[in-house]
Amino acid sequence: MVTTLSVLVLGAGGIGHAVVTSLDTGISRVDAFKDMKNRPKAGHGTNILLVGTDGRERITAAEKARYRLGGAPCRCTDTIILVHISEDRRRASLVSLPRDSYAELTEHTDATTGKRHGPHPVKLNAAYAEGGPNLTVRTVERMTGVKIDHYLEVDFTSFMRTVDAVGGVRICTARPMKDPYTGLDLPAGTHTLDGGKALQYVRSRHVDGASDLGRMQRQQRFVAALIDRATSDGALLHPVRFRKVMGAVAGSVRADEGFGTEEMVALGKAMRGFTTASSEFTSVPVGAVGVHVKGLGSTVKWDPVRSRKLFDSIREDRPLTTRPATPAPRRKLVEVAPKEVRVQVYNGTRLDGLGAKVDAALRATGFNTTRTPYNADRRDVVRTVVSYDPRWDRSAKSLAAALPGSELRAVPRQGAVLKVTAGTDFKAVQPVRSETPPTAMAKPAGGYTAVTGDQVVCP
Numbered sequence: 001m002v003t004t005l006s007v008l009v010l011g012a013g014g015i016g017h018a019v020v021t022s023l024d025t026g027i028s029r030v031d032a033f034k035d036m037k038n039r040p041k042a043g044h045g046t047n048i049l050l051v052g053t054d055g056r057e058r059i060t061a062a063e064k065a066r067y068r069l070g071g072a073p074c075r076c077t078d079t080i081i082l083v084h085i086s087e088d089r090r091r092a093s094l095v096s097l098p099r100d101s102y103a104e105l106t107e108h109t110d111a112t113t114g115k116r117h118g119p120h121p122v123k124l125n126a127a128y129a130e131g132g133p134n135l136t137v138r139t140v141e142r143m144t145g146v147k148i149d150h151y152l153e154v155d156f157t158s159f160m161r162t163v164d165a166v167g168g169v170r171i172c173t174a175r176p177m178k179d180p181y182t183g184l185d186l187p188a189g190t191h192t193l194d195g196g197k198a199l200q201y202v203r204s205r206h207v208d209g210a211s212d213l214g215r216m217q218r219q220q221r222f223v224a225a226l227i228d229r230a231t232s233d234g235a236l237l238h239p240v241r242f243r244k245v246m247g248a249v250a251g252s253v254r255a256d257e258g259f260g261t262e263e264m265v266a267l268g269k270a271m272r273g274f275t276t277a278s279s280e281f282t283s284v285p286v287g288a289v290g291v292h293v294k295g296l297g298s299t300v301k302w303d304p305v306r307s308r309k310l311f312d313s314i315r316e317d318r319p320l321t322t323r324p325a326t327p328a329p330r331r332k333l334v335e336v337a338p339k340e341v342r343v344q345v346y347n348g349t350r351l352d353g354l355g356a357k358v359d360a361a362l363r364a365t366g367f368n369t370t371r372t373p374y375n376a377d378r379r380d381v382v383r384t385v386v387s388y389d390p391r392w393d394r395s396a397k398s399l400a401a402a403l404p405g406s407e408l409r410a411v412p413r414q415g416a417v418l419k420v421t422a423g424t425d426f427k428a429v430q431p432v433r434s435e436t437p438p439t440a441m442a443k444p445a446g447g448y449t450a451v452t453g454d455q456v457v458c459p
Helices: 002-013 061-066 126-144 156-165 195-203 211-232 239-249 261-270 304-315 354-365 390-402
Strands: 027-030 046-053 077-085 092-096 102-105 120-123 150-154 169-173 177-179 184-186 189-193 253-256 279-283 286-293 297-302 332-334 342-347 385-388 407-410 418-422 432-434
Touching: 046 126, 077 126, 077 211, 092 211, 092 304, 102 126, 102 297, 120 126, 126 150, 126 304, 150 156, 156 195, 169 195, 169 211, 184 195, 189 195, 195 211, 211 279, 332 390, 342 354, 354 390, 354 418, 385 390, 390 407, 390 418, 390 432
Parallel strands: 027 253, 046 150, 092 279, 332 432, 342 418, 385 407
Antiparallel strands: 046 077, 077 092, 102 120, 150 253, 169 189, 177 184, 286 297, 385 418
């Protein structure tokens, strides 16, 4: 993923062909499409299958211990993402495929033993272990009905080294994140992750009870943050830094024979002007999670109707999101969604209409206001006050974040409705958003849900 995005940004920046010729020697080649028959009909745009494996051959013993990378790799896919680049090169749609998805393999030869296998059920990530890139592509095409144009594979080593080479990636979280399995330990707030920390972040499955669905959501946020890093400050547009990126991925990235320097640079130049808002993210809608299958254990089964709608959109080159005419303002991350916070507004000043103004601004940001502001008993309030029952302290923090400089005041037994007393210091409401709960990916309301990159990166 990192390599592809780096090349796209490089091409858009026009650094030049000479700088990227090292790609052909740095990237190993695989025949991901050998002897493939009865493939789906090609649609519009370009489809790339991005695969992250658990390879860790060049990671030091100290790094393995620090980032909990012990044990032997399973030769399977840790991450599978289908990327669709629109025909007009103005949009990239990324669809996460759960690695525990129930899949049925066709007849194939084992990539390791050479033994011939008949059709049998597996989890999706096992397709790589049994048949390498070729069987992985065949299986994804059969499950999605989308024809894959290119294949790109990264391992743990290339991921860590490349994140370090770009200077780290900024991630924000509204609540602490801890995973004893990967060693992830992030307090609430904004963090710039180096390669090792980034690997912990995208691999963690035990931070919110959502297992692989929550992990896919964090991977999507990470890719959005990487695009933001690359496009906002020119992190990858400097030849010296880009050479460092190429050095970091040399020998640990694999791609199909047809995805060479010429194709990558041409694609990058065509995507000139690409921004975080140009990317959109979703996951395959699933009908059931934790379905036990004999011999496989717990699996994830796709919802047949909603997933078909999603992949129809990919084939037909339709956007997955409704794009506003102007980019949405970046919203501060809060723990409780504004729509879950009930608010009564009071005007604590003698400024006519201030209560209505604050009520409307909070409602426009998503807060559940009463729509009926009142005058407060005191009319000389300078600093805006948020009064709350201690039992609703997390909601109060979300509301206070939308009112910069306001005072939080605990009022026992006030109840579920929070009170805002607007003071003369009020200027505007700061847009806020909550982290999309992983369950929203599992059971989207109607068809599928998707977000644009600018909606999930740090403000």
